[in-house]
Amino acid sequence: MAKILCVLYPDPEGGYPPSYARDDIPVITHYANGQTVPNPKGPLGFKPGELVGCVSGELGLRPYLEKNGHELIVTSDKDAPDSVFEQHLPDAEIVISQPFWPAYLTKERIAKAKKLKLALTAGIGSDHVDLEAAAQAGVTVAEVTGSNSISVAEHVVMMVLSLVRNYLPSHEIAVKGGWNIADCVQRSYDVEGMHFGAIAAGRIGLAVLRRLKPFGLHLHYTDPHRLSPDIEKELDLMFHPDVESLIKVVDIVNLQMPLYPSTEHFFNDAMFAKMKRGAYLINTARGKLVERDAVVRALKSGHLGGYAGDVWFPQPAPADHPWRTMPWNGMTPHISGTSLSAQTRYAAGTLEILENYFEGTPMREEYLIVDGGKLAGTGASSYKLT
Ligand code: NDP
Secondary structure (H helix, E strand, O other): OOEEEEEOEOOOOOOOOOOOOOOOOOOOOEOOOOOEOOOOOOOOOOOOOOOOOEHHHHHHOHHHHHHOOOEEEEEOOOOOOOOHHHHHHHHOOEEEEEOOEOOOEOHHHHHHOOOOOEEEEOOOOOOOEOHHHHHHOOOEEEEOOOOOHHHHHHHHHHHHHHHHOOHHHHHHHHHOOOOOHHHHHOOOOOOOOOEEEEEOOOHHHHHHHHHHHHHOOEEEEEOOOOOOHHHHHHOOEEEOOOHHHHHOOOOEEEEOOOOOHHHOOOEOHHHHHHOOOOEEEEEOOOHHHEOHHHHHHHHHHOOEEEEEEOOOOOOOOOOOOHHHOOOOEEEOOOOHHHOHHHHHHHHHHHHHHHHHHHHOOOOOHHHEEEEOOEEOHHHHHHOOOO
């Protein structure tokens, strides 16, 4: 019998929903790269479209785990030294966590987790796990690659439009009973004809580029690996060999690369200074890629025209985090990858990975981040240990 310790975000403040806004969600079978969506033997312990990412939703895992004699602990209490997470960690064989409400598996916590074999991210992005320490301790790290890439890409498109068109302040004026059109439009532009730059054109970065193409933007990107000539031609996409060459010519930047030790604080004062005045920055990758106070300074000075994203550090962000109140921000809590549609896929992927683990069958290569003491699968191309 294994103990599975699962950390999920808290239930809605009004309680677990008795019903939903829609009756169903579209059935998706494949991602853009041909990869099939999660396909556990099941049955799933939930109906697709239900809220399973929060504590009461339990990712729908309880029926499967209890039928097989395992113990499931689900909590949102994860940070304090006497948290439920810390109490159960020493006996846990599997830890499941989410980027939205991450149970940080630091080196110290991994040292305490003597029985830990699998750290499973229900979603994408395993930077809340010290991957080096996990590799050294022989812990396998896996995530549900692909499960929410389009969910995030759609969110980025929404943020591009809402920043450039000054949507959020204009909505506020409407809500408050106002009608001052000049206040709304004094910062409102069309995106058509602007230059858009992707820093990283992986699954999400490329999906954003594809979705923005019909808006008539000029598209640019930089990435350690160049895309195929076919894709560059299809999107009329200009490749830049480095970030500096890209950021000085574009009006909107989408930061979409993974966080690992050497990409921490990648965007700092020096980087902002190289951007065009009035440029916008979108970051749904990770909060720590951007130096917290440098963004605030760039917005206050007017050098940055707007900043939007859903990723912070730490998470949850403290109530006085300056990104909540800095000017021209379009911040949300970390929600882009946890729409109800995304939850259905990452919960099914979590079940698929657990079935593999308990049945001793191989996990999909694309789900592996660390295995056998080193980066593996998707981890070998998307992450670095230093
Ligand atoms: P991918 O692995 O598909 O793409 C990441 C891309 O980043 C790869 O093309 C990689 O290049 C490139 N890259 C790596 N290092 C650099 C660098 N130093 N400069 C420029 N590009 C770099 O990942 P996804 O697109 O699926 O996800 C990207 C990130 O988005 C995740 O790591 C995660 O942090 C975040 N994310 C956020 C979510 C949310 O809810 N907000 C949900 C899902 C993911 P190459 O492989 O060619 O070396």
